[in-house]
Amino acid sequence: xxxxxxxxxxxxxxxxxxxxxxxxxxxxxxxxxxxxxxxxxxxxxxxxxxxxxxxxxxxxxxxxxxxxxxxxxxxxxxxxxxxxxxxxxxxxxxxxxxxxxxxxxxxxxxxxxxxxxxxxxxxxxxxxxxxxxxxxxxxxxxxxxxxxxxxxxxxxxxxxxxxxxxxxxxxxxxxxxxxxxxxxxxxxxxxxxxxxxxxxxxxxxxxxxxxxxxxxxxxxxxxxxxxxxxxxxxxxxxxxxxxxxxxxxxxxxxxxxxxxxxxxxxxxxxxxxxxxxxxxxxxxxxxxxxxxxxxxxxxxxxxxxxxxxxxxxxxxxxxxxxxxxxxxxxxxxxxxxxxxxxxxxxxxxxxxxxxxxxxxxxxxxxxxxxxxxxxxxxxxxxxxxxxxxxxxxxxxxxxxxxxxxxxxxxxxxxxxxxxxxxxxxxxxxxxxxxxxxxxxxxxxxxxxxxxxxxxxxxxxxxxxxxxxxxxxxxxxxxxxxxxx
Amino acid sequence: xxxxxxxxxxxxxxxxxxxxxxxxxxxxxxxxxxxxxxxxxxxxxxxxxxxxxxxxxxxxxxxxxxxxxxxxxxxxxxxxxxxxxxxxxxxxxxxxxxxxxxxxxxxxxxxxxxxxxxxxxxxxxxxxxxxxxxxxxxxxxxxxxxxxxxxxxxxxxxxxxxxxxxxxxxxxxxxxxxxxxxxxxxxxxxxxxxxxxxxxxxxxxxxxxxxxxxxxxxxxxxxxxxxxxxxxxxxxxxxxxxxxxxxxxxxxxxxxxxxxxxxxxxxxxxxxxxxxxxxxxxxxxxxxxxxxxxxxxxxxxxxxxxxxxxxxxxxxxxxxxxxxxxxxxxxxxxxxxxxxxxxxxxxxxxxxxxxxxxxxxxxxxxxxxxxxxxxxxxxxxxxxxxxxxxxxxxxxxxxxxxxxxxxxxxxxxxxxxxxxxxxxxxxxxxxxxxxxxxxxxxxxxxxxxxxxxxxxxxxxxxxxxxxxxxxxxxxxxxxxxxxx
Numbered sequence: 025x026x027x028x029x030x031x032x033x034x035x036x037x038x039x040x041x042x043x044x045x046x047x048x049x050x051x052x053x054x055x056x057x058x059x060x061x062x063x064x065x066x067x068x069x070x071x072x073x074x075x076x077x078x079x080x081x082x083x084x085x086x087x088x089x090x091x092x093x094x095x096x097x098x099x100x101x102x103x104x105x106x107x108x109x110x111x112x113x114x115x116x117x118x119x120x121x122x123x124x125x126x127x128x129x130x131x132x133x134x135x136x137x138x139x140x141x142x143x144x145x146x147x148x149x150x151x152x153x154x155x156x157x158x159x160x161x162x163x164x165x166x167x168x169x170x171x172x173x174x175x176x177x178x179x180x181x182x183x184x185x186x187x188x189x190x191x192x193x194x195x196x197x198x199x200x201x202x203x204x205x206x207x208x209x210x211x212x213x214x215x216x217x218x219x220x221x222x223x224x225x226x227x228x229x230x231x232x233x234x235x236x237x238x239x240x241x242x243x244x245x246x247x248x249x250x251x252x253x254x255x256x257x258x259x260x261x262x263x264x265x266x267x268x269x270x271x272x273x274x275x276x277x278x279x280x281x282x283x284x285x286x287x288x289x290x291x292x293x294x295x296x297x298x299x300x301x302x303x304x305x306x307x308x309x310x311x312x313x314x315x316x317x318x319x320x321x322x323x324x325x326x327x328x329x330x331x332x333x334x335x336x337x338x339x340x341x342x343x344x345x346x347x348x349x350x351x352x353x354x355x356x357x358x359x360x361x362x363x364x365x366x367x368x369x370x371x372x373x374x375x376x377x378x379x380x381x382x383x384x385x386x387x388x389x390x391x392x393x394x395x396x397x398x399x400x401x402x403x404x405x406x407x408x409x410x411x412x413x414x415x416x417x418x419x420x421x422x423x424x425x426x427x428x429x430x431x432x433x434x435x436x437x438x439x440x441x442x443x444x445x446x447x448x449x450x451x452x453x454x455x456x457x458x459x460x461x462x463x464x465x466x467x468x469x470x471x472x473x474x475x476x477x478x479x480x481x482x483x484x485x486x487x488x489x490x491x492x493x494x495x496x497x498x499x500x501x502x503x504x505x506x507x508x
Numbered sequence: 509x510x511x512x513x514x515x516x517x518x519x520x521x522x523x524x525x526x527x528x529x530x531x532x533x534x535x536x537x538x539x540x541x542x543x544x545x546x547x548x549x550x551x552x553x554x555x556x557x558x559x560x561x562x563x564x565x566x567x568x569x570x571x572x573x574x575x576x577x578x579x580x581x582x583x584x585x586x587x588x589x590x591x592x593x594x595x596x597x598x599x600x601x602x603x604x605x606x607x608x609x610x611x612x613x614x615x616x617x618x619x620x621x622x623x624x625x626x627x628x629x630x631x632x633x634x635x636x637x638x639x640x641x642x643x644x645x646x647x648x649x650x651x652x653x654x655x656x657x658x659x660x661x662x663x664x665x666x667x668x669x670x671x672x673x674x675x676x677x678x679x680x681x682x683x684x685x686x687x688x689x690x691x692x693x694x695x696x697x698x699x700x701x702x703x704x705x706x707x708x709x710x711x712x713x714x715x716x717x718x719x720x721x722x723x724x725x726x727x728x729x730x731x732x733x734x735x736x737x738x739x740x741x742x743x744x745x746x747x748x749x750x751x752x753x754x755x756x757x758x759x760x761x762x763x764x765x766x767x768x769x770x771x772x773x774x775x776x777x778x779x780x781x782x783x784x785x786x787x788x789x790x791x792x793x794x795x796x797x798x799x800x801x802x803x804x805x806x807x808x809x810x811x812x813x814x815x816x817x818x819x820x821x822x823x824x825x826x827x828x829x830x831x832x833x834x835x836x837x838x839x840x841x842x843x844x845x846x847x848x849x850x851x852x853x854x855x856x857x858x859x860x861x862x863x864x865x866x867x868x869x870x871x872x873x874x875x876x877x878x879x880x881x882x883x884x885x886x887x888x889x890x891x892x893x894x895x896x897x898x899x900x901x902x903x904x905x906x907x908x909x910x911x912x913x914x915x916x917x918x919x920x921x922x923x924x925x926x927x928x929x930x931x932x933x934x935x936x937x938x939x940x941x942x943x944x945x946x947x948x949x950x951x952x953x954x955x956x957x958x959x960x961x962x963x964x965x966x967x968x969x970x971x972x973x974x975x976x977x978x979x980x981x982x983x984x985x986x987x988x989x990x991x992x
Binding site for chain 2 (some may be wrong): 345352364
């Protein structure tokens with residue numbers, strides 16, 4: 025087994041809000057928060073993958089306000105990330121700003137800190153090989169190199185940037201692994217150029233996973249993005265002081281929106297690449313699942329309850345319903361609680377247009393799932409009618425919803441698992457499995473899980489308006505002042 | 509508008525239990541009970557289509573015990589079929605027995621009765637042309653002819669029987685319509701033979717829709733199926749007497765299982781065919797919807813909430829969820845509450861194998877829908893967990909569930925529409941919208957709709973076992989002694 029590598033920090037970029045994985049991903053629930061394959065979400069998997077070499081106190085996550093609640097929940101527990109290691113960006117400003125902030129934070133903790141920078145939503149099935157490559161990268165990074173992992177192209181892909189290596193001898197190596205100097209980074213090519221690269225060799229896909237010393241990347245930012253560097257210097261001085269929040273607001277207000285690839289890597293003379301010894305996918309759309317997910321003998325990825333006759337090389341994904349397929353070839357079928365997608369694999373990227381159309385129609389399916397996560401747990405809308413709504417509400421042990429009332433609906437709660445502590449007007453009482461209560465319209469109420477197992481209730485809302493925005497919060501454990 | 513045709517009866521065969529329309533149809537909910545296109549179910553549409561020429565008192569339905577409750581509900585009301593005109597077969601014995609019984613019943617009502625015999629689950633979009641053809645058929649039938657409608661083949665179909673006409677002059681005609689003598693009925697051909705038929709001309713598909721005098725078909729049954737005829741004679745003598753039920757049981761016990769086509773039509777010398785002037789489909793599987801449903805400009809049948817980019821000639825069917833499709837060609841996508849089907853149109857008939865596999869796995873999706881119909885209304889399972897189940901229950905005005913109790917679950921009811929009259933132990937009380945009650949485990953209870961609008965409740969069941977079979981019926985308005 026691998027052992028922790030001294031001074032190595034993980035910086036996980038979790039700001040993504042991709043829609044290319046719709047209908048599994050939604051605008052408010054992007055790919056990194058999803059269990060795409062296996063029992064962990066992609067961000068949980070990303071943390072878990074490097075845990076053998078990077079301990080919890082050296083794992084940082086950078087995300088935005090929209091996802092920080094979900095990230096906190098998913099990163100909760102000893103295997104996750106400490107709350108004060110989650111860096112919340114006030115606005116999104118692309119990767120240079122995010123990495124700059126993280127680098128400043130790492131250097132403050134450890135002047136010799138080395139950063140593994142990785143997106144939260146990539147899949148790397150061969151964890152051991154990945155860790156071996158990181159170990160070499162961390163060694164090469166000691167010379168001030170900006171190390172990235174290059175993926176050997178298997179097709180003339182036009183969706184990735186490419187890295188051209190210098191033809192000369194390796195900078196370093198370990199066994200079959202080697203680190204090579206980078207000749208140049210190349211923008212996403214057209215199909216003809218991509219085909220030439222594939223034929224010529226010496227070109228790698230840019231994985232977007234980097235290893236470097238915190239001080240090295242800050243130096244390179246200073247050389248290539250002097251304005252961002254000045255902002256970072258001011259921010260760094262404020263870190264850990266009362267001024268931190270204000271400094272962060274100002275930094276993000278002024279920061280230019282540029283990627284680390286464009287802003288720094290393409291201009292650096294210190295870039296190095298390690299051809300990846302591991303399988304990798306950025307899971308850019310449904311068709312890319314083939315590269316990393318297990319397939320059956322006919323080449324199908326089958327996830328969920330699938331009954332199939334004779335399909336080949338297809339992605340068959342059922343979230344909770346039965347999915348029956350016959351004679352499909354190179355197709356994608358994704359069946360979720362409120363939306364189903366069917367398309368040929370080679371048109372999977374057009375899902376973005378579907379989502380765009382739904383956004384224009386203000387259809388909820390582009391934005392949220394039927395299950396919505398909250399700091400205290402989650403709820404799922406089971407059915408909504410003209411004057412009623414039925415939800416399953418799950419409250420985590422110790423979780424407590426806000427003290428609230430509704431103007432236009434009453435609520436009925438039936439406990440189906442765990443114990444509920446109910447506040448209703450002046451009364452506080454406990455309900456056990458099989459017990460129920462009614463909350464009259466306008467009465468202040470609160471639901472709490474005082475137990476050690478999750479609390480499940482069925483909530484039936486009834487009234488002339490049952491929208492989520494009819495909620496008046498009187499007190500809240502999670503500092504929620506707006507309606508959410 | 510057409511006017512009623514004297515002595516003409518409709519005999520609607522509604523015994524089918526096809527699975528080829530899965531997942532929309534289920535073993536306990538076949539095609540004739542479904543709204544495939546439009547706002548009526550296929551059997552409602554079948555009755556409605558002939559209503560201008562056949563009044564309600566001359567409309568009969570033959571069905572089996574499994575579907576009689578659903579048929580009764582769907583045929584309820586002035587536009588439907590009278591309860592005593594629904595003939596319930598004790599067992600299924602193919603069409604010769606069903607038609608024989610109906611013929612005996614019609615002759616008893618009217619010695620000059622003429623029968624339009626039609627399956628309950630065909631789609632005929634051009635009703636006026638259909639009625640015109642029936643009028644001609646009824647005239648031709650006066651000579652004792654067995655008249656059928658022949659569909660002009662548009663492809664070398666191997667799934668239908670064919671009718672070869674005699675080349676001579678028409679037996680009768682009206683405008684472009686003509687009735688021709690039949691040379692012979694031909695079994696379902698292989699592809700080569702079907703192609704020859706298509707090229708040769710003079711062959712028609714057998715629609716399975718017939719017009720004949722009741723006494724004529726009984727005479728022909730006597731000639732071709734003497735054993736069945738003897739049974740029918742005994743049955744006919746018992747009709748309207750106390751012996752009827754016993755005679756019916758005996759008739760069906762002894763009746764041979766043979767179709768009217770095999771048993772009578774193929775042997776008759778009095779068969780005639782009217783080439784159909786109307787579009788027709790037996791909706792034999794999903795791909796056949798194209799023949800009769802409206803299509804968009806790209807040739808797609810789109811039913812439900814469909815968001816599509818560039819699909820062509822496909823069947824896109826969404827029951828309640830959003831269905832997004834991209835770039836499909838000649839595909840079938842059917843999305844229902846608990847199961848989704850995706851297959852190429854030319855493999856739609858293999859749905860039978862999917863259903864067979866589900867039956868072997870004892871998966872509920874082959875048998876029932878999430879919504880189950882009952883004599884008093886219907887219920888839909890919204891969610892089922894390890895120790896709970898959530899249902900929406902709809903009770904028709906005047907409807908009343910059985911007085912019952914459960915050994916292993918308690919129930920909680922919240923009224924979301926209408927008024928509920930609740931019996932719980934010794935108490936009887938009314939609940940209005942927004943009100944709720946709890947039914948303790950083991951307590952006798954009953955739910956009734958005393959109002960004039962449908963009653964909707966949300967029922968949360970909670971207990972260590974929430975299966976449908978934990979029900980003890982103490983009294984029931986619908987004579988249900990078994991558990992259902």
